[in-house]
Amino acid sequence: MKLKFEAIRLPLAHFALELEFEIEATSIGVFGESGSGKTSLLDLLAGVRKAPQGTILLNEFLLQSNAKFVPPNRRAIGYVPQDLALFPHLNVRKNILYGAKRASTPALNTIAIEQVITALNLGNLLERRIVDLSGGENQRVALARAIASRPNLILLDEPFTALDPKLRRTGVELVRQLRHEFSIPFLVVSHSQSELRSLCDVLVEIGAGKILRIYKSNSLC
Numbered sequence: 124m125k126l127k128f129e130a131i132r133l134p135l136a137h138f139a140l141e142l143e144f145e146i147e148a149t150s151i152g153v154f155g156e157s158g159s160g161k162t163s164l165l166d167l168l169a170g171v172r173k174a175p176q177g178t179i180l181l182n183e184f185l186l187q188s189n190a191k192f193v194p195p196n197r198r199a200i201g202y203v204p205q206d207l208a209l210f211p212h213l214n215v216r217k218n219i220l221y222g223a224k225r226a227s228t229p230a231l232n233t234i235a236i237e238q239v240i241t242a243l244n245l246g247n248l249l250e251r252r253i254v255d256l257s258g259g260e261n262q263r264v265a266l267a268r269a270i271a272s273r274p275n276l277i278l279l280d281e282p283f284t285a286l287d288p289k290l291r292r293t294g295v296e297l298v299r300q301l302r303h304e305f306s307i308p309f310l311v312v313s314h315s316q317s318e319l320r321s322l323c324d325v326l327v328e329i330g331a332g333k334i335l336r337i338y339k340s341n342s343l344c
Contacts, residue, residue, distance in 0.1 A: 124149060124182060124276060124308035126168075131177030133163060140164065140332040142177070150302060151310045152319030155329040161312045162205075164329065165278045168310070169202040170195035181276060201269030201277040201307075205284065207261055209253045215264050216249040222268035239267045242304055243297070259290045263297070270305055279311045283318065291318070298322055 128142035140160040153161050166172040167179060170186065170193060179186040181200070186193050195202075201222070209218050223236050240246055243263045253261065262282065269277050282298065283291040295318050302309055302322070313319050319326055320340045328335040 124151075125180075126151065126310075127178070127180040129178040129180075131167065131174045131179065133167065133172065133174040135160065135163060135332060138332040140167075140174075142167075142334065144327070144334055144337060146325055146327070146337065148324040149308050150323040150325075151308075152316075152323035152326045153310065153312045153329060154314060154316055154319055154326065155335075157314075159329050160332040161329055162280055163332075165202065165204075165280050165310070165312060168198075168276070169200055169278055170198050171202075184275075199273075199275045201272050201274035203265045203269050203277065203279050203282060205281045207265040209261060209265055209268070211253045213253070214249065215245060215251050215253070215256070218253065218264055219245070219249075219267045219271050222271035236271050238305075239270045242301060243267045258286055259293065262286070262294060266297070266301065270301065270307065274307060276308050276310060279309060281312055281314070283313065283315075295321060 125147045127145040131142040133140040140163050142164065153164060155161055163172065167174055168186070173187065173192055176189055178188045185191060186198060210221065213221070219236060219239065243266060245263060245267055248256065248260060253264070256264065279298070283294045286294055298309065299322055311319060311322055316326070323340060325337060325339055327337050
C-alpha cells in the first residue's frame with residue numbers, strides 16, 4: 124500500500140489538521156492523544172469528510188484533490204469506526220451481506236463471504252441479532268462486513284477499546300491473522316503503541332493536527 128497526503132488542511136474545532144507525508148507499507152498504525160486528529164485522518168481517507176484543500180492518493184488512485192473528490196462508495200475502503208456502525212435491525216448474515224454488496228467484483232462475493240465467515244468463526248451466529256451479541260462478537264461482525272466488501276484498504280478506529288484485556292489480546296491476534304489471510308492492507312488507530320507495534324510495519328504519531336514523527340515498528344525512520 125502506498126499512501127500519500129499532500130498539502131491537506133482541514134480546520135477542526137481547536138486547530139487545523141495539516142497532513143503532508145508519504146508512506147509505503149502493508150500496515151500503518153496511528154497514535155496520539157485524544158483529540159489530536161486521528162479519527163479525522165481516517166474520515167478523510169474514507170471520504171466521510173472532505174478537506175477544503177490538498178491531495179490524497181491511495182496506490183496512485185486519486186481520492187481527493189482541489190478539483191476532484193471521490194465519494195465513499197467508490198473508494199474501495201472498508202471502515203470500522205469505534206462504534207462499529209452495525210445495523211441493529213439486521214442479523215449477522217445481512218450485516219455481512221451489506222458489505223458484500225459494496226464489493227467491486229460481484230462474481231467473487233460468495234467466495235469472499237464464505238472465507239470471511241470461516242476465518243472469523245461466525246458460522247453459528249449468522250441468524251443472531253446484533254443486539255444479542257457480545258462486544259467481541261460485534262467486533263468480528265464489523266470486521267467481516269468490512270472484509271466482505273473486498274477493499275483495497277481497511278481502516279480500524281480504536282478497534283479494541285471496548286474490550287476487556289483478554290479480548291483485546293484476542294482481537295490483536297485476530298487482526299494479525301486476517302491481515303495475512305486476506306492480504307488486505309490495514310490502517311489502525313489506537314492509543315496503545317504496544318498493540319500497534321505488534322500489528323503494524325510503520326507507526327505515525329500525531330499531535331494537535333500535525334504529524335510529529337513516522338517510524339518503523341522497531342526503529343526511527
